Amino acid sequence: MRAPATGLGRADRDLLLALLEMPTAGPLEENAGRPVQLWEAQGAYAEAAAAVGFTVVRHSAADPALVTGAQVPLAVREAAADPGFLACQPSLLLRLGPELPRERTVMFNVHLDTVAGLGEVGFDGERFTGRGAIDAKGPAVALLAGIRAALETVPGLGTRIGVLIQAVAGEEGGAMGVFGTKPLVEAGHVGRLNVFCEPTGRRVLARSTAAMTAWIRVDGRDAIDDDPGRGHNASVLLGFLAQHLAETLSPQSADGQVCIGGLHTGTMHNKVYGTGHLALNLSYATPRSAQLLETALAEALATGLDTFTRRFADSRDFRVTAAEAAGIVRLEWRKRGLPALAEGEPWAAELLTEGAGLSRWPTAEPSFTCDAIWLEGVPGASAVIYGPGDLGRNNAHAAGEFAELDELEGFARDVVGILAAFGRDREPSGPSHASETVTSADAPNPPQRELP
DSSP: OOOOOOSOOHHHHHHHHHHHHSOOBOTTSOOTTOOOOHHHHHHHHHHHHHHHTEEEEEEEOOOGGGSOSTTSOHHHHHHTTSHHHHHTOOEEEEEESSOOOGGGEEEEEEEOOBOSOOOOOEEOSSEEESTTTTTTHHHHHHHHHHHHHHHHHSTTBTTTBEEEEEEESOSTTTTTTTTTHHHHHHTTOOOSEEEEOOOSSSEEBOOBBEEEEEEEEEEOOOEETTSGGGSOOHHHHHHHHHHHHHHHTGGGOSSSOEEEEEEESOOOSSEEOOEEEEEEEEEESSHHHHHHHHHHHHHHHHHHHHHHHHHTTTOTTTHHHHHHHHHHEEEEEEEOOOOOBOOOOSHHHHIIIIISOOEEOOTTSOOOBOGGGGGTTOTTOEEEEOOSSOTTTTTTTSTTOEEEHHHHHHHHHHHHHHHHHHHHHTSTTSOOOTTOOOOGGGSOOOOOOOOO
């Protein structure tokens, strides 16, 4: 039998370039008021998927009632007060073949939203450039090419083996998938195998950190440049705390990362700003690690304030800030309590490495945060993270983001192997899965009316 054609043809390349041209950064990103064309991008993707055989199960924005609760980042809850926030960020669910039990279904998750900034979009015959080229519009297009090729060689694909694609919003901007992936997972739109298409260097990663976001806020009073010592200098105070936290907090993160993020006070040169905030993002692999980081941050903030007070107690321009620092600084949690994906049962990783011949993510190498966290604890469902490229090497989230044609086509070939391995595993002669049950969450949801 001839090998399936897994290359990205002219239609695939045109689709990717069209997607790269569409601004899909959500309102939580600093997108300078650009329109959010996720409806259009997902519509184009659905049209291409229809040519492969997929049908649209739902294409809708999240119900505002679902964007509540402690697990929803504060920034999302605040933004969702505006009805237009969710309305411009829909998610798309596609199905190949009939509704099948979870145990015979593979789900692929891709996100079509991006971080802010388009950059130059192009293709020189070997490399695609543009925002989302590798994270994750390029993998989304390569996924369709792989499934199209698999239909030629994988017995029962689309009949006995079902495929779902979640093409979601809300992965970027700190939303953590709470109005994209999370509602789809909670509605039961998952498979026995769930592949989150993120750049892993085509290595199988079976764990994902989660992240929590803290703001160190200063609520003091401003001062004029002619008398700077009369007010509270939030810039100096937060700058000092940023260095202190970088030195003391980073070594205490055992299985995640400590990111000292943006510091915001003001932009004028002739004013002392008495208010502002310092943003931190703290990732973790277990609930225990999250608790330890929370405690460590509180303790480091207290020691930082004490050190600042002593160091600037006799400073003409900063002694007021030093004396009153503890009273004008507070710790605000913008996001916390999210699950992390633990490396649970080995079945999924073994299926991809031993069954499909893919490489495994090194045990000693740290993982990263993505929407796969929402598969933690879902019964009868295993998740892995797998995709082409590397977040750093391919300039994801940075200027000059790119994806090589070869790596996208390699990922398409891998998709064929994944589906073939899953099909073999589901054969009656394969391993017994009689203990698996299909819960009520597997019942199909009717397609929802699209928003205008």
